[in-house]
Amino acid sequence: MPKKINLDIASVEQREQRLGTIIAWDGTTEDLHKQSSYELRGQRERGTGCGGNCRLCELQGPFTQGSVCSEQMVECQAGNVRDAVLIQHAPIGCGGGQVPYNNIYRNGLAMRGFPVENIRIINTNLLESDMVFGAADKLRQSIDDAYKRYQPQAIFVASSCATGIIGEDIESITDEKEAELGIPVIPMACEGFRSKHWSTGFDATQHGILRQIVRKNPTKKQEDLVNVINLWGSDVFSPMLAHLDLRVNYVVDLASVEELAQMSEAAATVGFCYTLSSYMAAALEQHFGVPEVKAPMPYGFAGTDAWLRELAKVTHREHLVEKFIQEEHARVKPKVEELKQKLKGVKGFVATGSAYAHGLIQVLRELEVEVDGSLTFHHDPVYDSGDQREDSLGHLNEHYGQVKNFHVSNRQQYQLYAFLQENQPDFLLIRHNGLAPLASRLGIPSAPLGDEHIAVGYDGIVNLGETILEILAHKKFHDDIKQHVKLPYKKWWLEQKDAYVLARHPELVKFDEEEYRAEQERKEAAHA
Amino acid sequence: MPKIKQDKNGQTNSISQVRYGCALGAMHSVSAIPGAIPITHCGPGCVDKQYMSLSFYNGYQGGGYSGGAVPPSSNLQEKDVVFGGAKHLEQLIEASLKIMDADLFVVLNGCIPEIVGDDIGAVVARYQEKGVPIVSAETGGFKGNNFTGHEIVTEAIIEQFVDKYADKSKKQKGLINVWSELPFQNTFWRGDLTELKRILEGAGWQVNILFGYGSKGAAEWLTIPNAEFNLVVGPWLGLKTAKLLEKKYGQPYLHLPVLPIGAKQAGEFLRAIAAFAKENEVQTEAFIKQEEREYYYYLEYFTDFYAEYWWGLPAAYAVVSDAAYNLAINKFLVNQLGLIPAKQIITDHTPEKYQEAIREQYRQLAEDVSAEVEFVEDGYIVGELLRQQDYGHKPPVIFGTSWERDIVKELKGHIVEVSYPVSYDVVLNKTYIGYRGALTLLETIFTTAISKSA
Missing domain, CATH: 3.40.50.1980 (Nitrogenase molybdenum iron protein domain)
Incomplete structure (x- = not known):
């Protein structure tokens, strides 16, 4: 049995410690799967590694470009709870996130039919003197402001790099305020430097919700309620689950605090991406007895079939599922056939979060779109439940075949150049910003999947196919801009075939004064 | 009892609905210089946060050559906090010199190195001595906002690059x-x-x-x-x-x-x-004459609309923005259009020593028009102040940010987004200043006002 998730302490355990997460790797998906040793890791106690039986080596080099931090993921989850307030105990720079996450929140509310309103995030605005003397009173004040202004059902408090380093005792203040205000006041340890990968921020939010919001001893069970761990995506799960007489409880984004609290009353928990749902789904099962649906993710026919069957089994609706699957196949297959014709010979490249990418590649393969290469921002060799049925990479390899040029690259645009040269795709599927701008400058369009549900289920196959056709049409724009821009990378770098060459040969970047001078002179001569 | 001071508007330390970035946000002042690239020594999310807010969801301005996901960043981790990150920065600089093509590099630090005490100046100096066009700017996020950061960056470039390489011997007339x-x-x-x-x-x-x-x-x-x-x-x-x-x-x-x-x-x-x-x-004088000919040609045709549009045009307004745009728009609305100012709100954390001179400007917007101005940084307080205003019998125009959309709805008013964050406008080369920008501003204001009924 894998080690249980520990809800006794206020800080979440980082992903790399729980799961062995890495952020840089290069090879085939089969190699990655082998080195991940999902089965072995799943059986072992967390934090003890693989006992020497598996090797998953990270390729760390001297060069990185700006990435993403855990606190941002906290903003996009805890900040998106409809009747809560998020406090950033941080200098004002962290407050920059209020702007993008407001946009996400407003678009999410509109997509789900809620009244559109501003996000409620308060920054405590730490200044230089606070770094010396601490800022407990600022946090107290901001909690009071949050309570007075919005009468929230819960207040989340996010830590920051600055508070982490100066050692602010956030927990004792949230304890004090929770007692005083009578609503959950939830500390979340999400310092950017604390984890090498930002997905720890998902876990930090979920950890806080599990500890302080989810109803501990529910007096009733809702046997037709299914927790769907997602972001702000459009409502594709309700119609699907209605066929099994099930209702959806979307969490965390756009949920109310009560909807978060009732998670312990649900019949099951599912997700659209194990990267996001792994922690909370496993903890709900281990600590609240709500079973996690352990199945391949609902992408492509094979994935969706298996997912529905497992969901039906867990919720005792086996009698409804086969008919639904049959009908859906009959309805969707002709459309998929049509799309296959239109997408013949097209090559795609997926560049998204980890488990989500596995799902998207499945859908592309279902559409017979060629996928030789892809990247994920990180890789979890195992998920929290340790259950092999959740092995999304294994499922991809087994049912849809391997991806031969597979990269783990944490939003590193400079590496994407080599990946794209190697694979020459016609389009990219992306989430998170930063990579599509480079692809565009190389004449390659990208489909930004802002609605994360777009590829889910049977309709998802059709949606994704149609989305690809739309963005292929954009190619005219990208081909044009390609002719008129200069990239910020030197010729030497653009000629490198191996995007990880600096990790393998860090000596390559050793500063050579003479070489640099000669280069400057050449450049000046060219200018003149 | 909280020990935090409140000002007369009720503003505490809390800042919601941010209206500026942090000092590190001035990495944008670097990428705004053609051919210059910022190198950032900070946490993993700092660059993305400043970019996504100051540039992306602010008119969708984009990263261009050296913004967005391009800037090298040390993405500091626990070990850098514990052992210091100077060595890490050195590696990053060397790799950047090898990979990135720039005429000028500016190294900016964030909160982490500022607190743990990495001496970025000393690291950068080693490359300056070797003739690399590189400067360092201490822009720890808690040091101030991106306005402060802009001045730090500008002065760093002047002191460490311009002063070193410029031919200072002569002045050029004009x-x-x-x-x-x-x-x-x-x-x-x-x-x-x-x-x-x-x-x-x-x-x-x-x-x-x-x-x-x-x-x-x-x-x-x-x-x-x-x-x-x-x-x-x-x-x-x-x-x-x-x-x-x-x-x-x-x-x-x-x-x-x-x-x-x-x-x-x-x-x-x-x-x-x-x-x-x-x-x-x-x-x-010749240029003014020529420009005015063009400007008033268009304004003459606009006159018919302004003089006899039946369905109501807004009269009262408030501007919520940085000091520069706030004063500029107020001057124009009062003197060109004869609109009626309600309370004006400046949100850029204007240093206190400049505030009185700015208030004085608002006392004499025109010979016969003055307005009150408030300095506010917390968006919640902005909303409260706008709600309390008396705009007369017609809904006002609010010149503000995307944050004001909710309150404008409540006031049944009109919104023209003119200040960060502008998340509902796609901006390429639009200008609201000078002769040509003024005409665009007129188009925007009245298109917004009259299209509301449709």
């Missing part, structure tokens, strides 16, 4: 350095600086605009010491830099607090510069 809007923070800076440069050149000046398309990049920065004088356009930003240059290169500076919008302000603006330098008077 050449001026312009210090004005904050790039990227001001959503319309590209179009605005282009218009500013156009009208200054039209009036006979040679212009170091320093940021954006019209700048020649690092090479242009090297001619800063050759300018005859510095021109600071706006209520306060840039004054510190101008004073530095005065001391350093004996350059006088002219401070014109009103960023000019419309023929009246633009004419006053250009004449003030000619009078200050006692130069280009003839060309200035």
